Amino acid sequence: MNRIEKKLKELEEKKQKAFITYMTAGLPSIKGTEEIIRAQAEAGTDIIELGVPFSDPVADGPVIQAASFKSIQLGTNLEKVFGIVEDVRKDCQIPIVFMMYYNTILYYGVERFVDRCIASGVDGLIIPDLPFEEQGEINGYLLKKNAPILIQLVAPVSKQRIPMLLEKARGFVYCVSTMGVTGQSTGFHKDIRKYLSEVKAASSIPVMMGFGISSAKDVEGVKDIIDGAIVGSAFINLMEKNDYNVDVIKEYCSTFKKELNA
């Protein structure tokens, strides 16, 4: 069973909400990323989104843009990120989702990319510039055994598209909380509860919310609807501010997870 689906099934049985983080791979270093993944697994993070840095991250705000740029400067590339997953998989089975842009996959070769995901133990993919209509090419290869799940994103304006997006969705649904890019602190979309309720009602798999979340109290008002929260820019800011100190990271993750389920 796919690690994401297995984890979500466990959480459902325990009636827990999922805590998901995003981090840009390669920061503060390749080794550092591996340590932080392991530390998060211990601290109670349920799923990790690992950002594969790209030169033109159009779905991301300033924080993740800066992190991507820095990581590329340090020499991080897709091959090295696969290396991170391979190393972590020796002793850690936390579900790992790649968050990346489609050009990185095209350049690597779509089939070669999927094969490498299978070999290294990548469980899911989030590709923000690959909308439903353009997924046919990669879907052909995702039918392979142990291939990663392509996570479907839903936006506040998706409306009549929701049934189509959810029909074959696996793992979890990623609900974007606001219009625009990651890391905005301008508040969620004005119709957030209505929108999340619509998705939740239509979905047979867990519904997670991401974009613009920094602490468990940010999602207090929608906690009754969603099955989990995703934290990206705020998590990167925290790590940067604390020099990637593993104890601080563990404390943040365990606190968030606890408060989310309080």
Add this chain to the structure above:
Amino acid sequence: MNKKYYGQFGGQYVSETLMNTLDELDVEFEKAIADPEFRAEYDYYMKDYVGRETPLYLAERLTEKYGTKIYLKREDLNHTGAHKINNVIGQILLARRMGKKKVIAETGAGQHGVATATGAALFGMECTVYMGAEDIERQALNVFRMKMLGAEVVSVTSGSNTLKDATNEAIRAWAKSAEDTFYIIGSAVGPYPYPKMVKEFQRIISRETKKQFLEKEGRLPETVIACVGGGSNSIGMFAEFIDEKDVELIGVEAAGHGIETGKHASAMSLGKPGALHGMRSYLLQDSDGNVQLAHSISAGLDYPGVGPEHAFLRDSGRVEYVSITDEEAMDALMELCRMEGIIPAIESAHALAYAFKKAKTMNMNQAMVVCLSGRGDKDVHTVAEYFKNKPM
């Protein structure tokens, strides 16, 4: 056949947030161009506001020097000084029809930004233009013009600080505000239906050229040449000639310091197919699949990708794409100044430079048309800088 694709190029590589917006845009655009009232409105502004039709001018002294008839399609004589206004008027009329009150745009050389600011002033809309910090510096005149016209110019400082990054930022801003904002893309790039919209609104260049040439020469030209950054003036210049198989079509990309130096903007000579700015097309990339910085002395050609229909026309062999260095373009620019009394944009000078090479293989019974996409006033600082240490 998927209408969103040109062969393997094109498509809609954008976030889910924008998919409904693109669908709506596609439907409204098709309705508009099929509506005689919309077409009449567009034609009205083209004539009475933009000043069309633009002349097709036989460059007499160049013709004499090179021994073949060289015609210039004078897009530089449009209001605001370049072809960009053709497309802006089309898109802004569509925006108005769709009830949008705000427009945003990206700009490289600033011509599209100026055209958008102009259109926004004309129709009383709020306008924000995203421009790379480096381009803001080298196109100071156009930045000032945009501000005079009431637009807000946002300086983009990420990546290469040029058109690519301005486009990234415009896409981000669009994703935030798509509910009430219309994104006016200036080049023949972006997610479908943008490449088609830009082509349809620039098609007027070749529609006029064909008619004017027929009147003057009673036939079609042997060769049509236009410069290619993202490819808006060239797709407009080629549109009506694509099905005329006897007309040779040539697109001229920027070779910067030379293709072999790696400092160039020629996506179709060395680029590989990739996905950027909502489309699949040829793209300059490094060995990790990151987008490589383009280089050209011309801000308008300084772009690492190219419109998807150009990528298709290249692969199908219908259009030949070549490249011209900074130096060749600057020499051609000066030659047009000195021989015809016309100061062209550096972008257009790339097309001219290749035209002069090509002309040497042609004779007096033959003719070519070069798209003079814009005027060079905006470039005088760049020209002055370039000729600081060499004879002008």
